Amino acid sequence: MTTKICSNCESSFNCGAVSAERNCWCNDFPPIFTLSEGGDCLCPDCLKEACTDKIDAYVETFDPKKASENKIASLPKTEKLIEDIDYYIENGNYVFKAWFHLKRGHCCENNCRHCPY
Template structure:
């Protein structure tokens, strides 16, 4: 299945690898939340520009969330990703992981621990 291609980022014009090596070893972009339609994503972005675009889109969505809207938010119904991504799901503060609103929205419920970024 080796379909790795070298592409040029439409954002910063740097070169990067894109594609699946096998069904088990998929492209790096599959680790990110599936929040873009192909038509709106435009041409491929490098990992750094793609992460920035995800952060921007997620931040804009999170700003629309109220506790009432959080219960039926779109993030909870997205396909689950394997890993957490720094600056999207969490950030590190004084050596501690701080989960962001997006992480809590994906979980779908409040855990009751009075989390700093709990949308519920």
């Protein structure tokens, strides 16, 4: 593990693999965000915000008629669900967001609140 400084908020955070079996925490995030030229790692909060912004922008342009062109379902799968990216909790219940549904790649026909299909 290495201590780094976030290129966005300048806070310090740990970066790197925890062990041979456990990758860096950033590997839990969707593989959709690349740092701008000259940037370095982002802290967990800034990376979550950057991912959320990029996901929200994609969801706004998603057209259910073009669902077959959904590239999200073909991204490498992450093992961990991340609050505010994949879901949020409302009255003790998990509510899955559009990103979660797009990763699945099809509508489950359960009338999900944030179904993009």
